[in-house]
Amino acid sequence: MNKAYWVIAWNSISDPAAVERYIAPATAAILAHGGRVLAGGAPDKTYESGRPTRIVVVEFDTLLAAIAAYDSPDYQATLMHLRGAAERDVRIVEGVG
Template identity: 55%
Template sequence: MPKAYWISTYRSISDPAALAEYAKLAGPALQAAGGRFLARGMPAQVYEAAVNQRAVLIEFDSVAQAIAAHDTPEYQAALDALGNGAERDIRIVEGVA
């Protein structure tokens, strides 16, 4: 079964304190659900139409595991803490086998 990758990009951050609270809750919640953080932070370089914005890449053993991680009560609590503190784009993509 191919691995899955959760890709988050942050279009804007309007409340850094809410983002910090989200991070305190989301990291442990996603790791407990089987996620492995591979990269997070600002890009070292951008090309073409890319925007220089914060990005996070998390690996899961499957798409189903990534979706289940998003839907856990622990991650939902992290989203509640974030509220409207950031505009993000989250994608779950199946890896190439």
């Protein structure tokens, strides 16, 4: 089985304090479901249509694990902090193997 990844682009943040309240419980939920945060932060360089917005990449052992982690009650509970505070583009992709 191939690894799978959450690829999260933060399109906008209107309430940085709310995002800070999201980070600790979200990270705990991700780790509890076997996720590993591989990269996070503003891009060092963008190309083509790239936007200089925060990006996060999280690795899971399988596609099913990545989906289950996102859909889990504990991770879903963390998203309340982002309502009205941030807009993101979240994609789950399977690695090539």
